[in-house]
Amino acid sequence: MRTGAAAGRTGYFHEALCxxxxxxxxxxVVPFLVGGVEANEPTFVALGERTGNLVRAALPPDTKVEFLSGGDVYARPTAAIRMYRQLLADLVADGATQIRIIGEVPPVGLGPTWDWWARYESAINHAYDDWPLWSMCAYDTRTSAPGVLADVAATHPCFAAVDGRHLPSVDxxxxxxxxxETRPMPPDPMQTTPxxxxLLGPTAAQARAAVHxxxxxxxxxxEFDDFVVAVSETVTNGLRHGSPPVRFRLWAGAExxxxxxxxxxxxxxxxYAGLLPSANGMPGGxxxxxxxxxCNHVTYHRDDQGFTLRLTAGRPLGA
Incomplete structure (x- = not known):
């Protein structure tokens, strides 16, 4: 049965902790984790090194909480969804009636690549709703930009308050x-050069050859091999499911x-395209x-000229 603030709920109870x-x-966080352990619920911490160490030191000795590497879990949004969905399915198959997780997007994800983490935070309201998960996503208001916090309010149905209340997000x-929603796609600094x-109307093979x-x-x-695969998939999608002309452009630097x-x-x-495999046969899923x-970052933009997908590999922008 569900416990704590999730009692009486079904599916995913998704909170932000600002x-x-x-x-x-x-x-x-400490009462949240201790409460999970006391209720014999699988309880996880997926925070960065600094915040994870703070929580570890504050927990009572021998508290049976499993610590995951936040940097590994949140390397890429799609990978995080895939990992968590498998974890949740396995835990429920073993008899779990509620799972608790506290996690956070790594600092580099709060910068220029935030857009795909904002999409992640929104998509998981659907992606995790098949399981009795209660999770909190931690955001430090001292280091999170106003735009990030606005997206947090838009993607989390509830806020966990310091005074113990659990408040619905009005936004x-x-x-x-x-x-x-159409989100801006500011130019990557590399795009300031030609x-x-x-290539106009390239085949996937021609695009792969150009990358090589x-x-x-x-x-x-x-990383390079993965990027070539991504380029091939994206050009193929454009040719099969987009409208001509398809245009491929590439910038390359040392990193x-x-x-x-x-x-x-x-x-x-x-x-949910990109974050979840298409379950209904939608084109390109x-x-x-x-x-x-x-890729280390994928973003896209729609305007009156059409649709553009941008792929980045190597050092993430802002790292």
């Missing part, structure tokens, strides 16, 4: 609406590669899901 001091963080937006590759020609050696071999694929269409209709797992 705190202004370490003391405020611990005032909410919450259903994921099907939030994920369809692209090294600019100008990008080889700038990344680790595994990063940036590519854009644009077409004159409106982009994928599935609001699997290719975008693969792409989101193969």
């Amino acid at each position: 705190y202004g001091s370490d003391e405020e963080l611990l005032a909410v 919450y937006v259903a994921p099907e609406t939030f994920l369809r 692209p090294l590759v600019d 020609q100008v990008g080889q050696g700038g990344l680790r071999d595994d 990063r590669i940036v590519a854009t694929v644009s077409d004159a269409g409106t982009g994928p209709q599935d609001p 699997l290719g975008l899901w693969i792409t989101h797992q193969s």
Whole structure:
């Protein structure tokens, strides 16, 4: 049965914890975790090193909480969703009637790549709703930008307050609406220079060859190979499901590669495209899901010219 603030609820109970001091963080997190342990619920911490150590030191000795590496869990949004869905399914299969998790997006994710983490925070309201999960997502108001905090309010149905209350978010937006909103796509700094590759109507093979020609050696071999796969999937999607003309552009530096694929269409209709594999056969769903797992950042934009998807590999912007 469900316990604590999640008692009487079904599915996913998704809260934000916006705190202004370490003391405020611990005032909410420690009772949350101890309550889970006392109720014999699987209880997890997926915080960064600093905040994770604070919580570890504040917990009573021998509290049976499992600590996950926040940096590993939240390396990429799609990977986090895939990992958590498998974890939740396994725990429920073992008899869990509620699971508790406290996690946080790593600091680098709160910068220029925040847009895909905002999409993650919205999408998981649907992606985790098959399981009895109660999670808190921690955000430090001292270091989170106003735009980030606005998205937090729009993607979390509730706030966990320091005084023990659990308050509905008046700014919450259903994921099907939030994920369809047009978000700005500021130019990557590398895009201030002319692209090294600019192809109109390329085949996937031609795009792959262009990446090999100008990008080889700038990344680790595994990162480079993943990026080539992402480019191939994205160009193929544009040719199959977009509207001509499809345009592929590429910028490459010592530590990063940036590519854009644009077409004159409106982009994928599935609001969860990229974050979840398409469950209803919507066009391009699997290719975008693969792409989101193969890059360090994927973002997109719709305007009166069409749809543009931007892929980045190597050093994340802002790191």
